[in-house]
Amino acid sequence: MTKGLTVRGLSFEYGAKKALDNVSLEVPAGRFCALLGPNGAGKSTLVSLLTRLLVAPKGEIEIAGQDLRAAPRRALAQLGVVFQQPTLDLSLSVRQNLMYFAALHGIARSEIPGRIDAALDRLDMRARADEKAAALNGGHRRRMELARALLHEPSVLLLDEPTVGLDAAARAAITAHVHDLADRGLCVLWTTHLTDEVRDDDALLVLHRGRIIQSGVTGAIRGNQTLSDWFLAQTGAPA
């Protein structure tokens, strides 16, 4: 059974507005896939469908081999998500935020401390475990959300423009962390409109006006152009 993410023939409309049109994609385990699209391309709609905040009338989604429509609990149990907007309780400590989430996922009480320490270690955040989330800077808050998304040991990690609002150093750190997670076997889908977050050996999908218009390995498909120039030529949008 695949540990990756598969989408087939996904379409979605808001009333008369077509937001996604027959989108198909495949991201295997151990791959970092950047979904690059300008504003309004349909990235957030796709994220909402993958997380079941919206349900598509047409198309299939499989998360680690589990069909999201037929077996939503099993499918969502394999998905870790970092949403675009922060979703932390700032009055709780880092550890308390993670404990609450672990309990929501039904992780056994005896396992929770070990899982939290392991997740924080992966993100170099263990030393901050007892600080209030409010005391962390934006980059560390994002790292904490990433640690939280990994607590239930998902096979697939979905991040929706996760660097919005971060400074350059924090953006680079979080981008590097997530690449490292993919190198260790996670399937990663990272949505962005920023070309400098994408590496040449990443898988790349370009979403434009609800359709996947390009896919391949970034370095190969951009050719001799910078990714930014290539993307602009594809979509007419500055990166």
Ligand SMILES: Nc1ncnc2c1ncn2[C@@H]1O[C@H](COP(=O)(O)OP(=O)(O)OP(=O)(O)O)[C@@H](O)[C@H]1O
């Ligand atoms: N609730 C809604 N009702 C009607 N149209 C919507 C709604 N949400 C999104 N749309 C439209 O659907 C299209 C895709 O929007 P979506 O938010 O998925 O794009 P996006 O790539 O996430 O953009 P951004 O980078 O600006 O967040 C856009 O044309 C948008 O205007």
